[in-house]
Amino acid sequence: MRRVAVIGAGMTLFRRRMLETGRELSYEASKMALDAAGMTFKDVESVVLGTAPDMFDGVHMKGEYLLEGAGGLGKPNSRVYVGGGTGVFTPIGGWWHVASGLFDSCLVVAEEKMSPLHPHPQYAFWSIFDHTTERPLGVTLLWIFALEMRRYMHVHNVTEEDIALVAVKNKMNALDHPCAQIAAKITVDDVMKSEKMVWPVKRLDVSPPSDGAAAAVLVSEEVARKYTDDPVWIDGVGWNVDSQYWTNRELCYPAYLESAAKMAYKMAKIENPRKQLDFAEVYDPFDYKELHHMEGLLLCGKGEAAKLTRDGVTQRNGEFPINPSGGLLGVGNPIAAAGMMKVCELFWQLRGEAGKRQVQNAERAVTNGWGDLMQVGTVLTMKR
Template sequence: MFGKKRVAIVGAGLTLFRRRLKETGKELSYEASKMALDAAGMELGDMQSVVMGTAPDAFDGVHMKGEYLADGAGAYRKPYTRVFVGGGTGVFTPLAGWWHVASGQFDSCLVVAEEKMSSCYPHPQFAFTTIFDPILERPLGMNLIWIFALEMHRYMHKHGIKKEDIARVSVKNKGNALDHPCAQLGAKITVEDVLNSEIMAWPVQRLDVSPTSDGASALVLVSEDVAKEVTDNPVWIDGAGWCIDSTHWTNRDLYYPDYVECAARMAYKMAGIKNPPKEIDVAEPYDPFDYKELHHMEGLLLCKKGEAAKLTAEGVTQRDGDLPINPSGGLLGVGNPIAAAGLMKVCEIFWQLRGEAGKRQIPGDPRTGLAQAWGDLMQYGSVIVLRR
């Protein structure tokens, strides 16, 4: 990393995640941003640039919603960019913030992610139908859950994994979320509960799925010089990776996310990580569905292909296990306001590395953490590696 600038995270903020919140998207963005600034001990005036991450306009129901949200994100009269890579947006947004600072263009960047899915009425599901190809797919009456069901089924078939192996992820994450003050669906459930829950699109059942939510999250990013002034405890962004696969998702074998591996390799190379399972102390892979956590652990090279379910069964991925996965409770437990949920994962790693995660704190003085999000049509991976 010789001659390249390092970027630190010095504050994080989060609103409640709930099915429906009274606040407008702007107000949610404000609450998260303000909390992140307060946590960093900084003012809006200290922020030289702002990056917004938010998923489809069809949720909030505002065209160009990045523009609409600008003042809530603190962008008044500031350089402001919205980046957007579907579900991958939440983890991608701080990557964009990273290059705002790492380029030397700015000394600070406020990174905000927001989603208000409840605006789409009666259910955001309808907005999801607009993510499909309008000519070849939408006429079939596609439901979003289908593509996950197809992928999950392929993954199970290829590796001979059973539903109960996957259900353990949901049990773990919803349990972890009981300790998260913002969580929407923290719960003590059993594998049987998952297996007995309503079948939505086999093999996907009700408790395999994260909810739809409203919420916002934020981070304060600063250059090395500023970091030294404002905190003794910065967390560094040492790896940034992102990758997209072909539009033709039905032309690929869905059992393995090559794009996540490609994104992870990019981030690991930047961070100088050679042996991910050994060097990563805590990870927050994207878990909008329980099988996705397993799928992504494999894509992130945290274990071998087809091995993630076994590690989960052995308790390796519990908070007190060798490789804690989603100690926050993930999307399954905390909730899934798309972009805000991705950034929530980065917030969690930030807090874990600082030892500020409260009841969720993993033991063993973690030094290196990772967050990852997935997006688009089984297609996008974004990865961030943080170090204390």
């Protein structure tokens, strides 16, 4: 397989409702990524789009719909979709294109426009639950995430206050992100007193619905050398999917993510992720998921993530920063675009272009996406 470099990244503002259509958001993110790379749309050989359910945007065949805005007309293109894991799966799809030798360049674009959907984007998930055992109960995603959060707290003796520290950290980090939707300086007390939605999940434990797009330019080594002296390499990819029957697994640990991480680490020759990596952009649609995913990514032992958070290890200036971008909890959560935002953050951090968010001496990092009915794990490692 050939080496694959990232040479440009771009993203739109993340907001609850953007005037731009999905196509327009895709165009703006793509143009920014290509401008950063010093390329034009004509220089791109192939396009991979990532976007979650058609029901969010309310547009059927959303990949085809968005393609024009991503400059993909008349070019080999594909759409990837694995629920909330799509954002990190999108550059994995682009990696296939270039690593295989089929193309020398691939523009990867992830978009989500959740604002059109009423009464709430969560309604799009009604049909995801098993119709025999679950749908008649009126189950929502928040219910099952609450059960997963509660199980994690119970098994590892983690408190709601421990988990709230993640929301406090990420929303604070997002104050330095120019595209952030809900950056804020808040306290654990604010989280604890925020509206109880499905106990133990409270309003400030959760990321918001958002509109936005993010993109990156992936190229072969030969092309990368023409455009930059400072490429960032994708050196590991992994993905894994468990059954939609979420009741058939231990909720306190994402084993599917561990499998995906091991696949990526093996490719990247990473034997000790905590020592060999410098930071991580961990998928955090809920604050407890940051802890959950730190463990699934083997960045710490099972049940240890809360202590690392309490001890300040995961702060941006800590020993192992987690979500220096501000994550989904701070920057926002336009599903596929949110995961792609994390890939962009890895690129900017590893190039030393993250501005106020810059993690010192960052040379190697990992990110993950997660989604569907809590069973999709997508992982990508990058290095300078």
